[in-house]
Amino acid sequence: MKKVLLTTLFAVFALGAFAQxxxxxxxxxxxxxxxxxxxxPKxxxxxxxxxxxxxxxxxxxxQAKGCWMKVKTTDGQTMRVSFKxxxxxxxxxxxxxxxxxxGEAKMKTTSVAELQHYAEDAGKSKEEIAKITEPKRELTFVADGVIVKK
Structure with a gap:
């Protein structure tokens, strides 16, 4: 009886540990x-x-530290999310x-230097980074909290 109980408890705890x-x-x-x-955007x-x-x-x-992410919005566009x-x-x-x-969504003009920095963080090549020559008006988001769904 003890063996059955211990085995059952072990199985429950093991499943709980692996549950996402x-x-x-x-x-x-x-x-x-x-x-x-x-x-x-709407x-x-x-x-x-x-x-x-x-x-x-x-x-x-x-890919440097996980300090920002891009979330898909509309028509193939993305929104850069940074963390408060x-x-x-x-x-x-x-x-x-x-x-x-x-958090807070806002429209922002991102400078060329900042865009190049983000491209470097994303692992883009030097050639791709060099092609960034204009600032960009874009939707951004500063998150107070994030949930990553299982």
Whole structure:
């Protein structure tokens, strides 16, 4: 009887250890009320910035440290997501995963130097980096918290 009980307990704990769950980074947030990243540009309209909770698919992540990620929005576009006060990072292997981010979306003109830095972080070649010669007006997001869905 003891062997059956111990075996059962061991199996339950082993399954629990291997069960995947959502991963949280930064502030602990929930996914309640999140809008699709594809809807965010429309929701922003002509606003320069707004508080938002968004869910979307990660296209790429900074391969240096996980200090930013790109989330797919509309028409093949992406939104660069950075993390509040450089206070946390995300795993570098989450491309293709669904995330929920909570924070502030804003329109920003990104300088050539910053765009080149991001390209370097993404592992682009020197030739690709050299082709970046114009600043870019783009949708960005500063996340207070991130959920990486299982």
């Amino acid at each position: 769950s959502d991963s949280y980074f930064g502030e602990k947030i929930s996914d309640k009320g999140a809008v699709a990243a594809t809807e965010l 929701k922003m309209g002509s606003k320069e910035k707004m508080t938002a909770k968004v869910t979307g698919t990660v296209e790429s992540v900074c 006060d450089y206070g946390f990072f995300v795993p570098k292997d989450i491309a293709g995963k669904t995330v929920v981010i909570d």
